[in-house]
C-alpha cells in the first residue's frame with residue numbers, strides 16, 4: 394500500500410490474464426466496450442470488482458446536475474457482458490477517488506460489497522480491510538447494486554452542496570468483526 398506499493402504496467406488484456414481480481418472503474422459510457430475488449434483474457438473463477446456507476450455529472454455555471462444514464466446497475470450490466478464463471482462483485486461505488494488517492498489519510502467510510510458469490514465477496518472484503526479506516530459491509534446479492542450505485546448520485550450532490558470531494562457513507566447499528 395501507499396509508498397510500498399509494487400506497481401507495473403501491462404496492456405489491459407495481459408493484466409486481466411495475470412490477475413485473480415480485476416477492478417473495473419471506467420465511465421459508464423466506456424464500460425461495455427472495455428469489457429468487450431478484455432473478455433478474451435478472462436478465465437473461470439476470476440473476480441471482477443465493478444466500481445463504475447451509471448452516472449454523469451454535467452457542470453454548467455451554477456447548474457450542476459448528476460444524470461442517471463441507465464435505470465439498471467452497472468454491476469448487473471457488467472455481469473451480462475462477462476463470460477460465465479467470472480464472478481462480479483460491486484464495491485467501492487460510494488467512496489471518493491479523492492479519499493482513495495491519499496494513502497496518508499484514513500478512509501472514513503463504509504464500503505458496501507454485493508455479489509452473488511460469497512467466496513468472491515470475502516476476497517473483496519479483504520481488499521476493503523486493507524484500507525485503514527474503511528469497513529466492509531456485506532450488502533447482499535448483486536441486484537442490490539442498483540440501490541448502491543444510486544447513492545453515488547446523492548454523494549456527488551452533497552460534495553457540491555458542501556464544497557468537498559470526500560462525502561461517503563457509514564452504516565450504523567451493525568457490528569462487524
Ligand SMILES: NC(=O)c1ccc[n+]([C@@H]2O[C@H](COP(=O)([O-])OP(=O)(O)OC[C@H]3O[C@@H](n4cnc5c(N)ncnc54)[C@H](OP(=O)(O)O)[C@@H]3O)[C@@H](O)[C@H]2O)c1
Nearest residue numbers: 418419420421422423427444445446486487488489490491
Ligand atoms: N471519481 C470518484 O470519486 C468515483 C467514486 C465512485 C464511483 N466512481 C465511478 O467510477 C467510474 C470511474 O470514475 P473516475 O472518476 O475514475 O473516471 P475517469 O477519471 O473519468 O476515468 C477513469 C479511467 O477510465 C478510463 N476511461 C475514460 N473514458 C474511457 C472510455 N470511454 N473507455 C475506456 N476507458 C475509459 C481512463 O483511462 P485512461 O486515462 O487510460 O484513458 C481513466 O483513467 C465512474 O463510473 C464513476 O462514476 C467514481
